[in-house]
Amino acid sequence: MSLNPFVLLAMAGGAASEGGNAPQIGLHFVDYSILGIYILVVVWIGFMLKRYMKTSDDFFLSGRSIPAWITGLAFLSANLGAQEVIGMAASGAKYGIMTSHFYWVGAIPAMIFLAVFMMPFYYGSRARSVPEYLKLRFDEKTRGLNSISFALMTVASSGASLHALAALLHLLLKWDYNFSLAVSSVVVLAYVLKGGLTSAIYTEVLQFFLIVLGFAPLVILGLNDLGGWDGMMSHLKPEFSHSWKYMGTTANPMGVEWFGMVFGLGFVLSFGYWCTDFLVVQRAMAAKNMGDARRTPIIGAIPKMLFPIIVIVPGMIALALASRTGSNYSIPNGVTGETDFNLVIPSLIAHYLPTGLLGLALTALMASFMSGMAGNVTAFNTVWTYDIYQSYIKPGQSDSHYMWMGKVATVAGILISIAFAYVAKNVNNIMDFLQLVFGFVNAPVFATFLLGMFWKRATGHGAFFGLLLGTLAAVVFHGISSPAILKTGETIPWIKGAWLGAHFQYTSSMAQNFWLAIVAWSSCFVLTIGISLATARTKTDAELKGLVYSLTDRIKEENEPTWKKPAVVGTVVLLVAIVLNIIFW
Amino acid sequence: MNFDLRLPIGILFTLFGLILTGYGLATKGSEIYAKSLGKNINIEWGIVLLVFGGFMLFLARGGSKKA
Numbered sequence: 057m058s059l060n061p062f063v064l065l066a067m068a069g070g071a072a073s074e075g076g077n078a079p080q081i082g083l084h085f086v087d088y089s090i091l092g093i094y095i096l097v098v099v100w101i102g103f104m105l106k107r108y109m110k111t112s113d114d115f116f117l118s119g120r121s122i123p124a125w126i127t128g129l130a131f132l133s134a135n136l137g138a139q140e141v142i143g144m145a146a147s148g149a150k151y152g153i154m155t156s157h158f159y160w161v162g163a164i165p166a167m168i169f170l171a172v173f174m175m176p177f178y179y180g181s182r183a184r185s186v187p188e189y190l191k192l193r194f195d196e197k198t199r200g201l202n203s204i205s206f207a208l209m210t211v212a213s214s215g216a217s218l219h220a221l222a223a224l225l226h227l228l229l230k231w232d233y234n235f236s237l238a239v240s241s242v243v244v245l246a247y248v249l250k251g252g253l254t255s256a257i258y259t260e261v262l263q264f265f266l267i268v269l270g271f272a273p274l275v276i277l278g279l280n281d282l283g284g285w286d287g288m289m290s291h292l293k294p295e296f297s298h299s300w301k302y303m304g305t306t307a308n309p310m311g312v313e314w315f316g317m318v319f320g321l322g323f324v325l326s327f328g329y330w331c332t333d334f335l336v337v338q339r340a341m342a343a344k345n346m347g348d349a350r351r352t353p354i355i356g357a358i359p360k361m362l363f364p365i366i367v368i369v370p371g372m373i374a375l376a377l378a379s380r381t382g383s384n385y386s387i388p389n390g391v392t393g394e395t396d397f398n399l400v401i402p403s404l405i406a407h408y409l410p411t412g413l414l415g416l417a418l419t420a421l422m423a424s425f426m427s428g429m430a431g432n433v434t435a436f437n438t439v440w441t442y443d444i445y446q447s448y449i450k451p452g453q454s455d456s457h458y459m460w461m462g463k464v465a466t467v468a469g470i471l472i473s474i475a476f477a478y479v480a481k482n483v484n485n486i487m488d489f490l491q492l493v494f495g496f497v498n499a500p501v502f503a504t505f506l507l508g509m510f511w512k513r514a515t516g517h518g519a520f521f522g523l524l525l526g527t528l529a530a531v532v533f534h535g536i537s538s539p540a541i542l543k544t545g546e547t548i549p550w551i552k553g554a555w556l557g558a559h560f561q562y563t564s565s566m567a568q569n570f571w572l573a574i575v576a577w578s579s580c581f582v583l584t585i586g587i588s589l590a591t592a593r594t595k596t597d598a599e600l601k602g603l604v605y606s607l608t609d610r611i612k613e614e615n616e617p618t619w620k621k622p623a624v625v626g627t628v629v630l631l632v633a634i635v636l637n638i639i640f641w
Numbered sequence: 642m643n644f645d646l647r648l649p650i651g652i653l654f655t656l657f658g659l660i661l662t663g664y665g666l667a668t669k670g671s672e673i674y675a676k677s678l679g680k681n682i683n684i685e686w687g688i689v690l691l692v693f694g695g696f697m698l699f700l701a702r703g704g705s706k707k708a
Contacts, residue, residue: 086664090657097653104644126646258646265650269693273686277677410673412664412683416657 077388078399079406081228087415094419095243098262098426102247102255112459115252116438117184117342122254124348126261128355131339133260133267137217137428138224138421141267141367146397148364148371149387151309152296153640155368160299161322163360164633166330167353168626174331175340175622176611177509179349181602184341186334187443193508193603195516195594196447201523203443205497206334207436211469212490214432215476219487221425222477228402229418237477240422244430245470248437249463253342256427256434260339263420263427264359270420271366271401277408278373282380291376299640311564320570324577328502335435346611350622357629361636374400377407429473437465488551496534499573500526500580507584512597512604518588526580532556533575539565647701654694661687 109115147155183189187206191199222236247255282288295302295309302308303317312321330336330353340352377385388403390396405417441462446453480487504523507514535556538548542558553568562568601607618624665683668674674681 086660090660093656093660094653097649101644101649104649108643258649261646262650262653265654265693269654269686269690273677273682277680277682281678408676410676410683412661412668413677413686416661416686 078227079403081406084411086412090415091419098259099246101258102250105251105254109252112455115459115462118254121344122342124351124355127339127343127352129264130257130260131336131352132356132360133264134336134339134431138424142398142401144367145371145400148368149375149397149400152372153299154310156299156364159364160633160637162326164357166326167357168630170331171350171353171622172626175350179346184442185439186337194519198520203439207439209494210432210436211472212476214429214473216480216487217425217428218473219477219480240426241470244426248430248433248466253434256430259427263423266420266423270417273413274404275369282376288376291379301641312567316567316570320574324573328498332501332505335431338435354625361633370404371400374404433469436469437462440465496527496530499530499576503577503581510605512600512606513588515588515591515593517591518584521587522580522584525583526576529579530572530576533572537568539568645701647697651694651698651701654690658687658691658694
């Protein structure tokens with residue numbers, strides 16, 4: 057899924073609704089011309105790339121020809137949807153610097169692990185997708201399970217992203233919902249159809265620069281206004297400037313203790329997402345050689361580490377600004393009359409940016425929604441064509457047939473996304489429900505990959521049933537846990553858990569989620585080992601060469617300078633992340 | 642891939658830079674800048690975008706010469 061799984065899709069319900077006192081933004085000709093130029097340039101990129109789309113490999117994998125700086129920024133950007141920008145700013149206003157755990161704990165270590173340890177198997181095995189790796193390593197049923205759930209998740213996320221965009225534009229600019237939906241889908245369709253994965257990757261890099269250059273003025277103006285960092289902090293509670301110090305205390309705004317944070321978020325969820333989600337891994341697979349494929353996540357990790365400045369600090373600015381005496385700014389209310397933190401970014405844009413820069417910031421916001429959708433659609437068309445269509449529906453066709461299918465899948469993917477957007481608009485809580493289900497499916501998945509790559513004894517039956525039972529464990533745990541300490545007789549809606557009784561009570565839904573992930577992962581890990589030992593191996597050592605660590609030759613990288621070696625650069629990035637944790641302790 | 646991504650990045654941000662600086666110059670002293678703390682942020686940020694876009698175009702040009 058394109059969403060960072062930790063960012064709840066609150067937008068689909070919150071910011072989208074009518075009512076409340078959301079800021080009204082009026083655009084002028086100059087703003088529209090900035091948006092118009094952006095659209096022209098991305099469509100032009102699609103047309104320029106068309107001539108390079110000769111085989112299905114070009115269309116789905118960019119012919120494995122892209123340099124690492126591009127795949128690296130796209131790797132980061134594919135995850136950096138608008139939901140992330142908006143969600144992380146909301147979280148910054150709620151929790152302050154603690155939100156950085158999603159970056160320095162919940163992303164960087166996993167990205168480095170992928171680069172150093174896992175990329176050699178993904179790229180080296182010549183698998184064309186993550187599910188295909190599972191087929192090579194385990195068996196057909198494990199691939200089937202992973203590819204079908206992934207395909208469903210990507211189109212649903214793409215629909216959610218589309219809905220959130222159209223709803224937000226309607227709320228802020230009074231644009232017609234159907235019009236926004238139509239324009240963004242047509243633009244995405246045009247460039248993905250022409251340039252395939254390369255188009256998606258190129259526009260993701262454009263989007264990265266747009267987000268940085270479009271939102272940086274908000275941070276600069278906000279901090280100037282408040283008198284710098286210290287000025288901002290003078291309006292905020294002291295725990296807002298610390299990521300770890302208040303974790304063990306009752307002042308901890310997130311309600312997650314350190315073990316749940318480090319193991320649940322930092323290991324299970326983060327590794328499960330960054331190391332196995334085809335949407336991000338596909339970017340690295342498009343790199344032109346093994347060295348560049350391995351450097352892809354590391355290059356992405358460097359800006360990722362600094363991203364809290366662009367996405368978390370605005371949330372803190374908004375809260376400080378609202379609590380300043382005599383302030384003319386407040387965080388808007390949603391439809392229920394409660395503060396809607398998802399409107400932090402839009403309201404700061406309305407507060408600080410004059411016509412001109414306003415157009416740039418809104419273009420950045422729309423670009424990130426659109427490229428989020430393009431990312432999902434390109435991951436979907438690949439998994440659909442290679443892992444479902446070619447494997448189960450029509451094997452043995454010509455390459456041009458699969459390329460044609462890829463284009464059909466692109467159109468279909470976009471149409472299904474649109475359908476999902478309308479479902480999200482009209483069916484209450486459907487997105488919360490899907491988010492919940494995807495959470496169950498995703499939680500155990502990293503155990504399967506970890507055992508697959510590093511334990512040659514893991515079998516297909518072990519992987520498949522371990523994964524299924526791990527998912528089941530997640531469902532059961534949801535039924536016996538609650539996101540709040542309940543008083544006797546108090547009940548909560550089933551979607552929040554405790555439908556089998558509130559046997560485990562947490563102080564926040566985040567803590568409940570992290571522990572759910574820990575339980576699902578551990579169940580999958582233990583059961584995969586148990587079932588593997590009880591079943592016979594179906595793949596020989598020779599078949600597993602290049603797929604399992606102990607059976608694969610070490611990569612020779614003597615011809616690369618030291619500063620370019622993944623292990624060296626990865627260690628440096630990890631050390632910087634640790635230093636950042638210490639600075640903001 | 643033979644289509645250098647730095648070219649469209651350079652073109653996009655150079656155009657954005659031109660639009661913003663141009664608009665900033667045309668609206669000098671306008672009340673719209675009360676929002677941005679009295680600064681004509683369109684000119685200032687427009688120049689930043691011009692520098693970035695120009696740098697990307699320069700790199701793209703270097704790249705095409707080499708190839």
